[in-house]
Amino acid sequence: MWFADMLYAMESLVPYIGNIDRVQEDCDVLTLTLAKYEKVNLKEFRSVMFASLRSLLPTTWSSEHENAWAWFWGIVEKKVEENKQLPVHNHQCLRSFLARMDEETLADFKLKVFDTFFATTEESQLYLRAANKRLMYIMGRILTIMSDIYTKTHQAVIALSALGLLHAGHGVPEDLVRPFVQAFMGGIKENCPDESLHDGLWWTLDLIGRIFIRTLAEGSTPVIIAINRNTAKAMKTAVANYPRGEREVILLKVQVGTESMSPLIWAVEKLRSKLGPGTHELRKGALESAKEILNDLLTMRADRARYYYGMEMLFTRHSDIISLLCTKAPSLLPTLFDGLIWRSKNVKNGMRRANYYIASLLRDENGQLTDSLLDLIKQGDCEIICHPTVVFQADLLWTRLCCLPWALTKCWFCLTLVLYIMAEQQAIVSSDPLSTDRFTVIACRALLYVCSLGQLFAKHAFQTYRAVRQKEMMRFCCMPVPKYVLRTRQELVEVLLLLLLICLLCIEPALHCLAVSSELLIDCCEYGEWQCNLMHTYNRLAAFPMVLYFILASELVHLNVHLSVFSVICSSLMWEFLLYVAVLIFFTAAFASAVACLPQSMGSDSVQMRDFFSWPLAFESLLSMAFNTYGSDNYEQIAQEDEPMLKWFVMGFAACWHVYLMNLMVAQLCQRYNEIFHDARGNARLTRGINIYETSMPLISKKRWTGFVESLRLEEACELDEGDNGPRGAVPTTEDPYDYLQYPKVTLDRVQRYGGLANPELPWPSLEEAIDDSAVGKLTRMTQAKFEEMDRLMLGSS
Incomplete structure (x- = not known):
């Protein structure tokens, strides 16, 4: 209407x-x-x-x-x-102009406009570096807006506002718009000799040009101009004169009409072209400007009346800031997390107070857990996951909320492990086949088959069915296997355990004994050799699920980070160990085959006949030598053998393995350990994060989560030093007085305090920063800071 x-x-x-x-x-x-x-x-x-x-x-x-x-x-x-009366007439002029040109003529017209524009305005070449196809697309977009401004006026004005903001972000000057409009009109006059259409087309172009110039001017704020320069100094100068109460808004929002853009996001996503001899066009955001924006937003400032801290405004405006930085600017994540830490200069009772402003990292606008930690886990950066802010958030969730539910899920494997030990250990069962202890074993085995085997069968049958339906299969050793089986170690071990338990159920002696006896027995060797061999096969096969149960129970090491780090190191070195086991088997098989070919001594009690007569015997003996379990007396007998080649082959094998390959393995493991040591703690933290999100959080009820968030009192002002209530949104804690030295980038008590008038309409006064950057000046400042720290520690302990 x-x-x-x-x-x-x-x-x-x-x-x-x-x-x-x-x-x-x-x-x-x-x-x-x-x-x-x-x-x-x-x-x-x-x-x-x-x-x-x-x-x-x-x-x-x-x-x-x-x-x-x-x-x-x-x-x-x-x-x-x-x-x-103008809209109807001018719209008709536009339609008549477009109707007179066929596709080829229209393409020539589009390129001629840019030819004229480049010829008359050389500066335009710095901002328009695109192929002809791209330029033709731009012209087509302009013609579409010219048509839409008559039929879809509001949408066309919004599109022009968005284009103006985009060009403002690229630093395009307003002076280029009018020459382009004139070049456009010149192209119209060349292709349309009918002068009766010129006034109508000029009115349309002039209106679009005026709207574009206005949006370009309104979008070219000092902050946007500083982003184009991409220096920290330019950004500091740009925001220096803004009122302290509006500084956060200026850095996070530029509004033009109904359209708005974020200077921070634009600095991250901005395309900067660098052309040089022999180089290609590079895509790079204005990261220096983005870093300075984050530093400014997350700097704590205080006047006599209030604190100014942009943490809430940042996450309110960009709730997905962590995800965005993970994908487009990971180098800015440390800057963001550094700005969420405050540590006191004072040490009281041997502890230092610290506040972590993680309210926006913990809960979203709906009160639910955010995906910020999950985004960092998906990124997989072992260094950023060990940042103090991320570690504090993960440990807070783990210790206060997720540790017990996760441990309870692993207790099931511990319980089934105990059942399996009671059901399969030979020392538990009496040697008498008719002893009443057999009923305990049968009951444990029945519970094992029903609970453990039943649970594993139901779980993996459903996951396999879903994988088949969704076609998530892969070939492994010429067999189709669901992809989820090879995704984690736990899934693979569970599938192997499931197959072994099914085999055990099929040859269960208690079931087969029912065919020859009416009593419940687990040992029916007296009824025939077949039953006896079946029981021995069952006992041998039962050894492998025992190992798998212990592997599943070993997941409990992730309760402690230090044990988890050790587990990660062991897992990382496993492939190198298996490689050398394979090399050992190869060398042992080679030397065993050679030794088995040697002439044999005639004495039946000779060491050559006893240990090296055939390839299997020779292989076993050489493997014992490799593991240092071959008796020393046997070496003396080898030295006294009539066949001299035997001792030379044994010495050759010892030299290859003990002298060469063993030392090579130690050197390679040491080198590999040095490579993975720095990432081991990060991988352990990533594992803990996965356990939090995938295992524990689905088990946490909404009531418990709400109670946990309320207990943190994130909506209340958080005390800095005693009697000084700082910004809200922090979780306070205490740390050892020297913990900050592990991450010294965050200075102690980083609040910038100002005197004078406490008016939000006033800009922040400039701080005196007469800093001597010489080596002597740096040494002086470092020495003074250490002496001040020692004085505070002495006062705190006294």
Whole structure:
């Protein structure tokens, strides 16, 4: 309805009534909007609007208000009435112009416009470096906006605002817009000799140019200009004069009409082209500017009245900031997390107070756990996952919420392990087949098959069915295998355990004994050799599930980070160990085959006949030598053998393995250990994060989560030093006095305090930063800081 469009236009007309160019632009847009309606009664709108305004101010309405409204409406009505016939005529001119050009002519027209533009404005070459296809696409987009401004006026103006912001971010100057419009009009005149269409097309181009110039000017704020320079100094200068109460908003939002952009996100995503001899175009964000924006937002400042800290505003404006930085600017993550830490200078009772401002990392606007930690886990950066802020958040969730539920899930494997030990250990069962102890063993085995085997069968049958339905299969040793089986060690071990338990159930002696005896027996060797061999096969096969149960129970090491680090190191070195086991088997098989070919001594009690007569015997003996379990007396007998080649082969094998390969393995393991040592703690932290999100959090009820968040009191101001209430959103803790030295990048008590007037409308005064950057100056400052720290520690301990 036209009445709603009039009200919408008032929102932009009233604030800028003092700017005649802006009023003309808005009136032209309003004219285009009203041209779609057959009947528009501006006098009726004037009366209704006048009555509505007077009713809103029944007591304060005066003749001054009435005169102001009459003056305002007179200007608007006059401009709208003057141009109300133009939209229909100008739209027809545009359609006629486009209809006269075929596809080839239109393509030539698009390129000629840019040829003229580049020829008349050399500066444009610095901002338009694209292929002809891209330039033709741009021209097509402009022609589309020219058509849409008559049919979809609001959408076209919004699109122009977005384009203006985009070009402002790229640092395009306003001076290039008018030459481009003139080049465009010049191309129209060359391709359209009908002068009756020129005025209508010029009016359309002029309106679009004015809107674009305005949005470009409004979007080119000092912060955006500083981003284009991409230096920390330029960014500090750009924000220095802004009011302290608006500084956060300026750094996080630039508004043009209905469109807005974030300077921080633009600095991260901005394309910066660097062309040089022999180089290609590089995509690089203005990371220096983005880093300075984060530093400024997360700097704690305080005047006499209040604290200023942009943590809440940052995460309110960009709730996905962690995910964004993980994918597009990981180098900025330490800067972000550094700004969430505050540590006191004072040491009290041997402990230092610290606040971690992780409220926005813990819960979202709906009160649920955020995916910030999960995003860091998916990124897999072992260094950033060990940042003090991330470690504190993960440990807080683990110790206060997730540790017990996760441990309870692993207790099931411990329980089944105990059942398996009671069911399979030979020392538990009496040697008497008719002893009553057999009933305990049968009961344990029954529970094992029902609970452990049943649970594993149900779980993996469902996952296999889902993998088959979703076609998530892969080939492993020429067999189709669900992908989830090889995704984690636990899944693979569970599948192997499931197959072994099924085999044990199939050859269970208690079931087979029912065929030869009416009593429940687990040992029926007296009924035949087949039953006896079956029982021995069962006992041998039962040894392998025992190992697998212990492997599953070993997951409990992740309860402690130090044990988890050791587990990660062992797992990382496993492949190197298996490699050398394979090499050992190869060398042992080679030397055993050679030794088995030697002439044999005639004596049956000789060591050659006893230990090296055949390939299996020789292989076993040489393997014993490799593991240092071959008796020393046997070596003396080898030295006294009649066959001299035997001792030379034994010495050759010992030299290859003990002298060469063993030392090589130690050197390689040491080198590999040095490589993985720095990442081992990070991998352990990643494992703990996976346990939190995948295992524990699904088990946490909404009531318990709500109680946990409320216990942190994140909505209350968090005390810094005693009696000093700082910004809210922190979780306080205490640390050892020297813990901060493990991460010294975060300075102690990093609050910048200012005196003078405490008015949010005033900018922050500049701090005196007369810093001597010479080597002597740096040494002096470091020495002074250490002496101050020693004094505080002595005072705190006294």
